[in-house]
Structures are given as C-alpha cells and as structure tokens.
Amino acid sequence: MANVADLHSRNTDLNPSKPSQIRLEQVSFASKGVASGKKPGQRSAIGAHYLLRDLSFDVFRGDRIAIVGASGSGKTTLLRLLNRLNEPIQGSLYLEGQDFRQIPVLQLRQQITLVQQESKLLGMTVREALLYPLKLRGVEIKTAEQQISEWVDRLHLPGDWLDRNELQLSVGQRQLVAIARALVIQPKVLLLDEPTSALDSGRSDHVLNTLKDLSGITILMANHQLELAQSFSDRVLHLHRGELVKDELSDRVDWQTLRAAIVQSEAKESAEWE
Numbered sequence: 546m547a548n549v550a551d552l553h554s555r556n557t558d559l560n561p562s563k564p565s566q567i568r569l570e571q572v573s574f575a576s577k578g579v580a581s582g583k584k585p586g587q588r589s590a591i592g593a594h595y596l597l598r599d600l601s602f603d604v605f606r607g608d609r610i611a612i613v614g615a616s617g618s619g620k621t622t623l624l625r626l627l628n629r630l631n632e633p634i635q636g637s638l639y640l641e642g643q644d645f646r647q648i649p650v651l652q653l654r655q656q657i658t659l660v661q662q663e664s665k666l667l668g669m670t671v672r673e674a675l676l677y678p679l680k681l682r683g684v685e686i687k688t689a690e691q692q693i694s695e696w697v698d699r700l701h702l703p704g705d706w707l708d709r710n711e712l713q714l715s716v717g718q719r720q721l722v723a724i725a726r727a728l729v730i731q732p733k734v735l736l737l738d739e740p741t742s743a744l745d746s747g748r749s750d751h752v753l754n755t756l757k758d759l760s761g762i763t764i765l766m767a768n769h770q771l772e773l774a775q776s777f778s779d780r781v782l783h784l785h786r787g788e789l790v791k792d793e794l795s796d797r798v799d800w801q802t803l804r805a806a807i808v809q810s811e812a813k814e815s816a817e818w819e
C-alpha cells in the first residue's frame with residue numbers, strides 16, 4: 546500500500562500550469578456526530594466513524610479521473626461530497642476558488658452534476674425527464690428538443706425509449722438515460738457513480754468513449770471495473786478505507802499491483818465481517 550503521508554502533499558505537480566477547478570483541503574466526513582481520532586472504517590467511542598479522512602487534491606478542467614478502491618472504501622461518499630449531498634465535518638472544498646458553502650446548492654449542482662448508481666425518472670417519461678432540467682434553466686422548447694436529440698443520437702439511445710417510463714426500462718437503460726439527462730445540461734463537472742455497471746460491454750465501451758472524447762467537461766468516475774477505469778481515465782485516485790492512498794497519472798499506474806491491492810483489501814473486509 547502506498548505511503549499515505551506522501552499523498553498529503555498536494556498534487557499540483559500533476560498539472561503545474563493549470564489552475565485548479567475543484568480543490569479539496571483536508572476534507573473529512575463522518576457518518577454522524579463528531580468522529581474521534583480513529584482510522585476511517587473504525588468505530589469511535591461515541592458511535593460516529595470517519596468515512597473519508599483528510600482528503601486533499603485538486604481537479605483540473607478536462608480531467609478524466611477514475612476513483613477506484615475496494616467496496617466500501619468511500620468512492621460514492623466522495624462523489625456525494627463533491628455534489629453537496631454530503632457535507633464535510635472538517636476541511637473545505639472550492640469550485641474555481643469559491644468555497645462550496647458560499648455557492649447556493651442548486652447553482653453548484655448545475656455546475657457539478659452527479660449521476661447516481663440508481664437513477665429515478667420520478668414518474669416522468671424519458672422525454673419529460675430529459676426536458677425537465679432544461680425547462681428549469683429556461684431553455685426554449687425548440688432548442689431543448691434539439692439538445693436532447695443530439696445526446697440521444699450520440700449515446701445511441703433508441704428513439705422509442707423517449708415515450709417509455711421508468712418501469713419500461715431495464716436498469717442499464719435507466720443508466721444511459723441518466724447519463725443523457727446529465728449531459729443535456731452541459732455541466733462543467735460530471736460525477737459518475739459506476740455509470741455502466743448494468744450495461745453490456747459494447748454499450749459500455751461506446752458510452753465511455755463518447756464521454757472520454759467530450760471537450761470542455763471534467764469527469765470523475767467511480768468504477769469497480771479496473772479495465773474500464775484504465776481505458777477511460779488520465780488520472781486515478783485510489784481510496785482505501787476512506788483515505789486517499791494514491792493520486793497518479795493513469796499511464797504511471799501499475800494496474801496489476803493496484804488490482805491485487807483492491808482484491809486483498811476486499812478479502813480482508815469480508816473476513817472481518819464473517
């Protein structure tokens with residue numbers, strides 16, 4: 546396992562010439578109450594425990610970041626922090642230099658959009674669900690329909706899905722719709738939580754290649770499937786029990802060692818549960 550102390554030095558050497566788009570400074574998150582000084586994953590004396598601890602890193606415009614780690618290492622929790630579904634108990638997050646807490650939450654979510662693992666259409670048809678965020682932004686209907694049609698084409702969504710509701714779509718189909726819904730609003734930063742876990746490999750490759758080629762958008766993706774993380778990302782954040790243990794350019798990652806570390810950590814976690 547990498548030396549955690551080394552990673553607490555900021556990662557601006559990865560991208561020295563670029564200003565940071567998102568910055569995390571010693572961010573910690575605990576499940577409830579105030580956490581004690583114990584390690585992430587360990588319960589404190591007062592019942593709370595750290596789910597993320599002391600995360601410091603910069604995200605740069607256009608980054609393609611894969612967030613990897615064993616199940617329960619904090620990948621989803623980190624994405625939720627970046628979208629303000631979770632609030633840190635310590636530390637600060639900044640978007641283009643502005644403290645998250647000074648940005649109205651809806652405004653922040655228009656710029657940093659999260660596609661969660663389980664997406665809901667809230668009783669709408671696919672067409673209505675895609676139109677809704679554009680209507681909220683006051684986009685004229687004709688323009689909105691053009692934007693939707695562009696993303697339906699780019700993601701290869703069959704046209705007959707548009708009139709379906711959630712119950713008429715498979716889990717994988719809902720994932721694709723959720724990605725399209727996030728893209729129509731063209732956020733600055735797209736957060737994806739296991740976005741292709743229910744898709745077959747052909748569709749999954751197409752979606753990830755389409756996302757990879759988008760210009761002007763930053764993407765952070767949590768993914769269990771390391772081969773997808775490897776082909777998609779230019780940078781990898783490795784979480785282990787809520788700590789950032791590696792922050793590296795993808796072409797410098799030793800993928801075999803990373804895979805072995807994750808497998809070992811998952812085996813250890815399951816042994817502790819037995």
Ligand SMILES: Nc1ncnc2c1ncn2[C@@H]1O[C@H](COP(=O)(O)OP(=O)(O)OP(=O)(O)O)[C@@H](O)[C@H]1O
Nearest residue numbers: 576596614615616617618619620621622623767769
């Ligand atoms: N609201 C919460 N309250 C208490 N514990 C939580 C909460 N949310 C998540 N956890 C716990 O925090 C840890 C990290 O969970 P998280 O979902 O972020 O992991 P993950 O790396 O995304 O896992 P997976 O790969 O299985 O999706 C887990 O131990 C989980 O049980």
